[in-house]
Amino acid sequence: MTEALVCVRDLRIGAVTDSGRRVQIIKGVSFDIAPGEIVALIGESGSGKTTIALSLMGHTRSGCAITGGTIRLGRHDVTGMREGSRAALRGTEVSYVPQSAAAAFNPSKRIMDQVVEITEIHRLMPRAEAEAKARDLFRALALPNPDTIGARYPHQVSGGQLQRLSAAMALIGDPSLVIFDEPTTALDVTTQIEVLRAFRAVMDKSAMAGVYVSHDLAVVAQIADRIIVLKGGEIQEEGTTEQILNAPTHPYTRQLLDAFEPVPHVPASSPGGTILEVRGLCAGYGAVRDGEPAAKILDDVSFKLERGRNLGVIGESGSGKSTLARAIAGILPAYRGKVRFDGQDLHPDLAHRSKDQLRRAQIVFQLADTALNPAQSVGAILARPLTFYRGMKGAARERRVIELLDMVHLPAALRHRLPSELSGGQKQRVNLARALAAEPELILCDEITSALDTVVAAAILDLLKELQRELHLSYMFISHDLSTVEAICDEVLVMLKGKVVEALPAAGMREATHPYSRLLISSIPQLDTGWLKGLEQDPELMAQFIRR
């Protein structure tokens, strides 16, 4: 066996919190990376995966410090070095591909200048040579117009292209180790495939080793040779990709894998009449001229939702999913079309809807961080809809708040806390409880599980189903994640550029007939190492539907 390229032994990283308390983030982690090997660090948020990846460059985020253990990279002892010599290492021996390429590029400099920057800082090669090398990398990463794309500014290329360009930036110094920090998390599924393919091709050709940080097992399965499962700063399980996927030994790994198994959804009860009917809905943003807004988003959307049933809406970013929810809720008044709720026509603008109409359809947003007022306690947040819709006061209201917290499985004492003192999953539960406080009949869920970890998201889905059984609710569930939609919805709308291209039963999503639905559904990564290699997509179809 060859000697390991990276050797991490008993790594400990500590941090000091704002209140001066010391916490240990990484609690004695040891692993090796062989030359040319790609190792994935996988875990939920807060598991320390990014912290470990950054420490391989000798870097810690501000407030954190390596408190023990050793990191060896090639023949360099990263932990024993001075900061100056570490700087010489970065870019040449080890380099970093960040999660958000859009934030990693300077918007006021041309792409080429930024890609070759490493060669200039470390005086690796003359400028002309560096540019030629960059163009080779662009070609290897399957970027369009590799000879001229460097002359553009970051805003002139798409998100997926920018992510590949940031990989080119990391690869130009010929490092022996590349750190990928969730590089595809922010991308659409169809774009993700191209980026993953490009990464895979480049890494296969070169002898570079890689660390791939992700929370998505299916993505990792396509690219990594070995997987390290992390939780709470400790290694739970380590093994080859095949072994982790097919024969996990640790219960936590099994839990992660279980969250991927689509649980076929069984309708809670027989349908009881139409609760929501949307006909020819058109909505958009911008200045209104001749009754039509400047930027039209929704284009003639129609569907029906039966009471007690759930409707999924899928599509890529910019397809108008969220706009649809906003138009139904009246936050963005539709300029054409009708929304009928329980046989009653709703006014497009919520300002003209009655209090009772507003109460019966509630909307829950994706980011619980911004959906809860940071200045109000959980109790105050939940009490407001009670006062507003029901006129409840004092002890009765307090009792109801406790009941609501109990409904979403949170302890009653939580009502005295501020949102900032809750975890992501708890915030999303409070967010849901606020909608329940109004005693609605329909809840519009806008990507409510997308920002959560797999295991937490699965728990929220279970909660939604349980609430549906008890309270006879209907959900409109917007998501870009097909397995989530499969787990909770009865019917699915596929949206593209503001239009509904196909309506399908959730159980039969794999039998979609519209080419775009087929493309979208086939782009969802599968828990199978051979999936990406075996995936064949019609290039014409890709060109037709994907904004590159």
Added chain:
Amino acid sequence: MSLPLRIPTPARLGYSFNWTGRIGLAIILFWAVIAFIGPWLAPYPPGEMVDWDYFGGMSGQYWMGTDYLGRDILSRVLMGARYTVGIALASVVLACAGGVLLGMIAGVVGGWFDTLLSRLLDAFNGIPSLLFGLVVVAAVGSSIPVLIATLAAIYLPGSYRFARALAVNVNTMDFVTVARARGEGFFYLILREIFPNILGPVLADLGLRFVFIVLVLSGLSFLGIGVQPPHADWGALVRENIEGLSLGAPAVVFPSIAIASLTISVNLFIDNLPTRIRDRSE
């Protein structure tokens, strides 16, 4: 829940100050008390010439020396506290209250109302502050209410701009959208959803504006349109005794110390507000 017998001190409510903040608060309170009881503490009438020597040094009789007319500086500083602290505080509260309220309204309403108000106040902001003060006081005549109103008017547009920028950011947050979708009224949105979330920066801005107002007030007094003689605010005391500096007279030093201690302590206090008020979002 049983009612615990505890006195709700700031610390127990989660509003505890660090020591720097406490020192700042102590000095502010000290000057506030002086502003109230200063006239009774003053050993001499502030406008009376009590010493035949001008720019006298510190002595047991005149603790802070005498000014260019032989008046007792201690008495004049004690009396000046009332003008400086009172006028500056009143104007800054008026300016910030008006600016923040208008800013939040404009930020939430948006559209033509926002554009109109913003351009109007921008235009107003373009008038040099001393010039504006000069014109107003020349037209209306100098009195304390006119001074307060003028200073408030000068600093309102800045406060408006600041609050509007903050309110626009908070207004796009989902929790405001949720409240709007719930059907909440306009003033609930502004006062309960938006205001608590811009309070920290607004208070910091208030501290800064307070210091500016003290300075402009001094400028107006120097031009003879501020506080009218024989009374004087601290700024005027510095200006009228500035020649004493070359004679080594303490007459100019003590009012300067008073101004410095007040302005610095206001900033100490504002910068060290309890985290619960300052960084609500964190």
